[in-house]
Amino acid sequence: MAVQNWIRINQNIRVARLDSDDDWYASSVQDINEREFCISVPLKESRPLVLSKGEQVKVSFIADMTRYEFITKTRGRRYDNIPLFVLAMPKEYTRVQLRDFVRVPITLEVDYARIPIGGKEPVFLKADSIDLSGGGIRLLINNDLAAETRIIIKFTIPLKTGPQEIEVVGRVVRIWADERTRLRQAAIQFVKINRKQEDLITRFLFNIMSEQRRLR
Structure with missing residues (x-):
C-alpha cells in the first residue's frame, strides 16, 4: 500500500535533515495530493527548521500502530494563512510494527x-x-x-x-x-x-x- 494512504491532513510528523544525527523537529501535514504534501514549519523548542528547495529530508510518523519513515525532497514553500513547506510524495518507505517492538x-x-x-x-x-x-x-x-x-x-x-x-x-x-x-x-x-x-x-x-x- 502506498504511503500516501497513511498520510492525512493534521497528521503529526517528525522531520530531520538527511545529514543530521536524527535531530527531529515536530510538524504536521496541512495539505496533500497525489504528488506532494504540505507541512507546517517544523519546530523544536520554538526553533524552526528552515528547508531549502531541493533539500532532502527524513520524515517519520505513526499510523495504525506502525511507524513509517521515508526520505523525500523539499519542493519549495507555500503560504496559506501560515507558512508551509512543500514535500514530494515518496515512492519508497520503511515501516516498523510498534505493537511488538x-x-x-x-x-x-x-x-x-x-x-x-x-x-x-x-x-x-x-x-x-x-x-x-x-x-x-x-x-x-x-x-x-x-x-x-x-x-x-x-x-x-x-x-x-x-x-x-x-x-x-x-x-x-x-x-x-x-x-x-x-x-x-x-x-x-x-x-x-x-x-x-x-x-x-x-x-x-x-x-x-x-x-x-x-x-x-
Missing part, C-alpha cells in the same frame, strides 16, 4: 482486578508499571497471579492534550519474584484493547522516546 520503561499507577464471575463487582488492587508497550504492560505487584489469569487493567497516560484513561483486559503471561524487592513482576499481554486505545498508548510512548532522544 516498542517497550518503554515507565512508572505509572495501575489498578488491576481479576475478572469477576457471577455478576460480582471487580475488586481492584494497586500496582506500579515497570514498562509499557502497545501490546502489553509489566507490573510490580504484591500478590500472586497465576499464568493465564485474565485481569482488568486501568491506568492514565499523560498526553500533551490532557490525561487519557485506559481500561483494557490483559492475560498474565508470566510472573516471577523481583530480585530487588519482596514484590513480584507480572508480564501482561493486552487481549481486549481497541484501536483508539492502541493509538493513544503508541503516541504516548512515541513522545517519551522523542524526548529521550532530544536529551541525549
